Amino acid sequence: xxxxxxxxxxxxxxxxxxxxxxxxxxxxxxxxxxxxxxxxxxxxxxxxxxxxxxxxxxxxxxxxxxxxxxxxxxxxxxxxxxxxxxxxxxxxxxxxxxxxxxxxxxxxxxxxxxxxxxxxxxxxxxxxxxxxxxxxxxxxxxxxxxxxxxxxxxxxxxxxxxxxxxxxxxxxxxxxxxxxxxxxxxxxxxxxxxxxxxxxxxxxxxxxxxxxxxxxxxxxxxxxxxxxxxxxxxxxxxxxxxxxxxxxxxxxxxxxxxxxxxxxxxxxxxxxxxxxxxxxxxxxxxxxxxxxxxxxxxxxxxxxxxxxxxxxxxxxxxxxxxxxxxxxxxxxxxxxxxxxxxxxxxxxxxxxxxxxxxxxxxxxxxxxxxxxxxxxxxxxxxxxxxxxxxxxxxxxxxxxxxxxxxxxxxxxxxxxxxxxxxxxxxxxxxxxxxxxx
Ligand SMILES: *[C@@H]1O[C@H](CO)[C@@H](O)[C@H](O)[C@H]1NC(C)=O
Ligand SMILES: *[C@@H]1O[C@H](CO)[C@@H](O)[C@H](O)[C@H]1NC(C)=O
Ligand SMILES: *[C@@H]1O[C@H](CO)[C@@H](O)[C@H](O)[C@H]1NC(C)=O
Ligand SMILES: *[C@@H]1O[C@H](CO)[C@@H](O)[C@H](O)[C@H]1NC(C)=O
Ligand SMILES: *[C@@H]1O[C@H](CO)[C@@H](O)[C@H](O)[C@H]1NC(C)=O
Numbered sequence: 001x002x003x004x005x006x007x008x009x010x011x012x013x014x015x016x017x018x019x020x021x022x023x024x025x026x027x028x029x030x031x032x033x034x035x036x037x038x039x040x041x042x043x044x045x046x047x048x049x050x051x052x053x054x055x056x057x058x059x060x061x062x063x064x065x066x067x068x069x070x071x072x073x074x075x076x077x078x079x080x081x082x083x084x085x086x087x088x089x090x091x092x093x094x095x096x097x098x099x100x101x102x103x104x105x106x107x108x109x110x111x112x113x114x115x116x117x118x119x120x121x122x123x124x125x126x127x128x129x130x131x132x133x134x135x136x137x138x139x140x141x142x143x144x145x146x147x148x149x150x151x152x153x154x155x156x157x158x159x160x161x162x163x164x165x166x167x168x169x170x171x172x173x174x175x176x177x178x179x180x181x182x183x184x185x186x187x188x189x190x191x192x193x194x195x196x197x198x199x200x201x202x203x204x205x206x207x208x209x210x211x212x213x214x215x216x217x218x219x220x221x222x223x224x225x226x227x228x229x230x231x232x233x234x235x236x237x238x239x240x241x242x243x244x245x246x247x248x249x250x251x252x253x254x255x256x257x258x259x260x261x262x263x264x265x266x267x268x269x270x271x272x273x274x275x276x277x278x279x280x281x282x283x284x285x286x287x288x289x290x291x292x293x294x295x296x297x298x299x300x301x302x303x304x305x306x307x308x309x310x311x312x313x314x315x316x317x318x319x320x321x322x323x324x325x326x327x328x329x330x331x332x333x334x335x336x337x338x339x340x341x342x343x344x345x346x347x348x349x350x351x352x353x354x355x356x357x358x359x360x361x362x363x364x365x366x367x368x369x370x371x372x373x374x375x376x377x378x379x380x381x382x383x384x385x386x387x388x389x390x391x392x393x394x395x396x397x398x399x400x401x402x403x404x405x406x407x408x409x410x411x412x413x414x415x416x417x418x419x420x421x422x423x424x425x426x427x428x429x430x431x432x433x434x435x436x437x
Contacts, residue, residue, distance in 0.1 A: 064096050064097060065091075065096055065097045065098070065099045065124070066087055066090055066091050066094075066096050066097075066098055066099065067087070067098075067099045067100075067101055068080065068083050068084050068087045068098070068099070068100055068101070068106065069083075069101055069104075070087065071083040071084075071086040071087040071090070072086075073087070073106055075101075075104035075105055075106045075107075075127070077105075077107060078107065079107055079108065079109055079132065080106040080107055080108055081108045081109045081110075081111045084106070084108060084111060085111060088113050091117075091121065091123075092113075092114075092115070092117035092118065092121060093117070093118070094118070095118045097121065097122040097123070097124060098121075098122075098123050098124070099124045099126065100123075100124065100125045100126060100127050100129060100158070100160060101126055101127050102126035102127050102160070103127060104127040104128070105127065105128040105129075105130055106127065106128070106129050106130065107130050107131075107132060108129055108130070108131060108132065108145075108146070109132045109134075109137040109138075110132075110137060110138055110140070110141055110144060110145050110146075110147070110186065111145075111146060111147070112144070112147045112149060113146070113147065113148045113149065113151075114149050114150060115148075115149060115150040115151035115152065115154065115194075116150055116151065116152060117151060117154065119152065119153040120153050120155075121151070121153070121154050121155070122154075122155045122156075122157065123154075123155070123156045123157075123158075124157060124158040125156065125157070125158040125159075125160035125161075125162065125202060126158045126159060126160045127160050127161075128160060128161040128162075128163060129146070129160070129161070129162050129163065130163045130165055131145050131163065131164045131165040131166075131188065131208065132165070133165050133167075133168050135168070135169075135172075138186055141186075142183065142184065142185070142186060143184060143186055143187065144186050144187055144190050145164060145186045145187065145188050145189070145207075145208060146162070146188065146189045146190070147190045147192065148189075148190065148191045148192070148194065149191075149192045149193060149194075150192070150193045150194070151191075151194045151195075151197065152194070152195045152196055153195075153196045154194060154196070154197055154198075155197070155198040155199075155200075156198070156199045156200075156202065157198070157199070157200045157201045157202065158201060158202065159201045159202070159203075160202060160203070161202070161203045161204075161205065162188060162189055162202060162203070162204045162205070163204075163205050163206055164186075164188035164204075164205070164206050164207035164208045164211070165206060165208075166185070166188075166206045166207050166208045166209070166229065166233060166236070167206065169185040169186075169208040169209065170233045170234055170236075173185070173234040173235070175234040175235065176234055184209060185208040185209040185235075186208045186209060187207065187208070187209055187210040187211075187212075187213045187240070188204060188207035188208060188209075188210065188211050188212065189204060189207075189211065189212045189213070190212075190213045190214075190215065191212075191213070191214050191215070191217055191220070192215045192216060192217070193215070193216050193217065194214075194217040194218075194220070195217065195218045195219060196218075196219045197214075197217055197219070197220045197221070198220075198221045198222075199212070199220070199221075199222045199223075199225070200221070200222065200223045200224050200225070201223075201224045201225075202224075202225055202226075203225070203226045203227070203228070204225060204226075204227050204228075205227070205228045205229060206228075206229050206230075206233070206236075207229060207236050209234075209235050209236060209237075210235065210236060210237040210238075210240050210258075211227050211229070211236060211237065211238050211239065211240075211256065212225070212227065212238065212239050212240065213237075213239075213240040213241075213242065214239075214240070214241050214242070214244045214247060215242050215243055215244065216242075216243040216244065216266075217243075217244045217245075217247070218244070218245050218246060219245075219246045219247075220244060220246065220247040220248070221247075221248050221250070222239065222247070222248065222249045222250065222252065223248075223249075223250040223251050223252070224250075224251050224252070225239075225252045225253075225254075226252070226253050226254075227239070227252065227253070227254040227255070227256060227260075228254075228255045228256065229255070229256045229257055230257060231255070231256070231257055231279030231280070231309075232257055233256070233257035234257060234258070235257070235258050236256045236257045236258050237256065237258045237259045237260075237261075237262045238252070238254035238256045238258075238259065238260040238261055238262075238277075238280065239252065239254070239260070239261045239262075240259075240261075240262050240264070241261070241262070241263045241264065241267050241270055242263075242264040242265060242266060242267060243264075243265065243266030243267065244266070244267050244270070245267070245268050245269055246268075246269045247267070247269070247270050247271070248271045248272075248273070249261065249270075249271065249272040249273070249275070250272075250273045250274055251273075251274045251275075252274075252275055252276070253276045254275065254276065254277050254280060255277070255278055255279050255280060256279070256280045257279070257280065257281075258280065258281050259280060259281045259282060259283065259284040260275065260277035260278075260280045260281070260282060260283055260307075260310070261275065261277070261283045261284070261302075262284045262285075262286070263284065263285045263286075263297055263300060264286065264287075264288065264295070264297070265288055265293070265294075265295035265296060265297060265324070266295075266296065266297075267297050267300075268296075268297070268298045268299050269299045270297075270299065270300045270301070271300075271301045271303070272300075272301070272302045272303070272305070273301075273302075273303045273304055274304045274305075275302070275304070275305040275306070276305070276306050276308075277305060277306070277307045277308070277310055278306075278307055278308035278309045278310045278337075279308075279309050279310060280310050280311075281310060281311045281312050281315075282307055282310045282311065282312035282313050282314065282315050282339070282341075283302055283305060283307070283313070283314050283315070283331075284312065284315040284316070284317060285297055285300060285315070285316045285317070285326050285329065286315070286316055286317035286318055286326070286349065286363075287317045287318060287319060287349045287351065288317070288318045288319070288322055288324065288326060288363045289318045289319045289320075289321065289322015289323065289324065289362070289363040290319045290322065291319075291321075292321040292322060292323075292359075292361070293322055293323075293324075294322065294323045294324040295318075295322055295323075295324040295326075295363055296324040296325050296326075297325070297326045297327075297329075298325065298326070298327050298328050298329075299328045299329075300328070300329045300330070301329075301330045301332075302314060302330070302331045302332070302334070303330075303332050303333055304332075304333045304334075305333075305334045305335070306334075306335045306337070307334065307335070307336050307337065307339050307342075307375075308337040308338065308339075309337065309338050309339070309378075310339050310340070311339075311340045311341065312339065312340065312341045312342075312344055313334065313336050313339045313341065313342035313343060313344070313373075314331040314334060314342070314343060314344075314370070314373075315341065315344045315345070315346065316329070316344075316345045316346070316365055316368070317344075317345075317346045317347075317349040318346070318347050318349055318362060318363040318365070318388075319349050319350065319356065319363075320347065320348060320350075320356055320357075320358060320359040320361070320362060320388070321359035321360075321361050321362075322361065322362060322363045323361050323362070323363060324363050324364070325363060325364045325365070325366065326363055326364070326365050326366075326368075327364070327365070327366045327367050327368075327395075328366075328367045329367065329368045329369070330368075330369040330371070331343075331368075331369065331370050331371070331373065332369065332370075332371040332372050332373075333371070333372045333373075334372070334373045334374075334375075335374060335375045336373070336374070336375030336376060336377065336403065337375050337376055337406075338376050338377070338378045338406040339375070339376070339377055339378060340377070340378045340379045341377075341379065341381070341382075341384055342373070342375070342377050342382050342383070342403050343370055343373065343382065343383045343384070343385075343401070343403075344383075344384045344385075344386075345365055345368070345384070345385045345386065345387060345393055345418070346384070346386050347362055347363070347365065347386055347387050347388040347391075347393075347417075348386055360390045361390070361391075362388035362390060362391040363391075364391050364394075365387065365391075365393040365394075366393065366394045366395045367394075367395040367396075367397075368393070368395070368396050368397070369397045369398075369399070370396075370397070370398045370399070370401060371397075371398075371399040371400060372399070372400045373400070373401050373402075373403070374400075374401070374402040374403060375403060375404075376403070376404055376405065376406040377403050377404070377405055377406060377411060378406050380405070380409065380410055380411055380412060381411075381412055381413070381414050382403040382405075382411045382412070382413065382428065383401070383403070383412075383413035383414065383415070383428065383430045384413070384414050385413075385414065385415045385416060385417075385418040385420075385430065386414075386416050386417075387416060387417035387418045388417060389417055392417040392418055392419065393417065393418040393419070393420075394418075394419055395419075396418055396419065396420035396421070397420065397421050397422070397423075398420055398421075398422040398423075398426050398430075399422060399423045399424045399426075400423075400424040400425060400426075401424075401425070401426045401427060402425060402427050403427065403428070404427075411428045412428050412431065413426075413428050413429060413430030413431060414430065414431060414433060415430040415431060415432045415433060416433050418432070
């Protein structure tokens with residue numbers, strides 16, 4: 001038996017390390033708890049970390065850089081996409097970096113930043129980039145606003161703001177207005193087919209749909225991002241990872257209307273460390289296997305996360321009828337605060353109008369570790385494993401789990417079609433309700 005004390009110490013040190021990591025983010029932590037975050041939008045200069053970065057930046061642009069202003073970007077409310085495109089082409093081909101100056105707000109229609117470019121190309125966003133709200137601007141490609149494609153050894157940084165101006169899209173979402181047809185709005189920032197990519201020190205906010213997506217990338221490092229949209233904005237996932245190998249996500253503060261981090265099919269070696277999440281739907285693997293598809297996710301580590309007021313904590317969600325696997329997954333050192341489903345595996349995930357029919361096939365969930373997870377839950381069932389009858393969850397390991405009810409009330413665990421092993425204190429215990437085979 002592991003005594004309880006180390007667990008407590010661990011939580012204290014986890015929280016202490018949050019304070020260190022996010023020392024300069026203090027206001028964000030307060031802000032992320034606010035459902036609509038109005039002062040976040042109004043006080044962009046109040047972010048310690050970012051102002052520090054801004055101060056370190058020379059105002060004049062050195063000869064190794066080009067500015068979008070050199071290509072006619074005005075930041076006067078008109079569209080600056082053409083200037084950005086020309087500046088990009090110049091910087092991409094001529095071994096210089098590209099700068100988006102501070103103190104200005106540039107409006108952009110959807111734009112594709114194509115590679116390949118010269119190696120070690122840096123895009124420095126010091127100012128603000130804001131999306132066009134004219135929906136007919138998105139006719140050619142409704143799925144992307146800023147799309148970075150086929151880049152190798154590329155960095156984006158600078159402490160600036162990328163604002164998807166998403167309100168109009170949210171109002172026209174079928175999730176908000178049920179009389180409207182379901183169409184996918186654009187993702188604010190997408191990196192597609194990139195290799196050796198760094199994205200750091202940026203704020204991404206109010207996206208049309210998802211904030212930031214990595215698709216079919218290899219070797220990605222993401223750090224110090226502040227990602228925010230209102231808790232009721234539809235499908236505004238924070239960081240979406242799909243078909244991507246070797247990605248590290250560090251020190252990000254994410255408050256949104258959907259998953260803070262979502263990890264989808266084809267992703268392997270995904271590490272998320274020091275994540276603050278809330279509001280939002282938590283940190284999710286999946287959904288996987290929609291429309292009877294095959295989906296594989298493996299080698300995921302979520303280490304040191306704080307989730308507050310989210311609908312889920314750490315979640316694996318798969319649709320019935322899919323195939324493939326979600327395996328070798330570790331969730332550890334996680335602090336929950338008033339989270340509705342702190343620990344959840346849901347193999348009956350069904351995010352559509354019609355109810356989903358029962359199917360035999362399922363994405364196999366195996367080798368999942370839950371270690372040092374504590375805090376408070378907003379609901380009674382704090383551990384919820386709803387696994388498939390035909391493909392029960394296997395190799396599930398729990399160690400040092402201590403979840404209580406926010407305020408007062410009972411808690412319980414519910415385990416359906418799962419086998420698990422445990423060590424240390426597991427509170428509450430998970431009652432095995434059904435286990436076939
Ligand atoms: C992507 O970049 C590589 C070089 O890095 C190039 O060979 C390839 O043609 C590019 N692919 C596309 C679709 O542009
Ligand atoms: C929206 O964009 C379309 C073409 O992209 C243009 O014809 C129209 O005038 C724009 N509407 C507004 C309100 O700017
Ligand atoms: C929902 O959309 C319909 C069709 O565009 C519109 O008439 C209605 O006013 C919208 N409802 C709300 C609450 O926005
Ligand atoms: C999933 O993994 C299996 C076994 O490694 C492989 O055969 C299959 O092609 C993979 N499917 C996808 C969609 O990646
Ligand atoms: C906890 O979460 C529930 C449901 O989201 C909410 O109704 C309640 O006010 C929250 N309690 C606290 C103390 O934040």
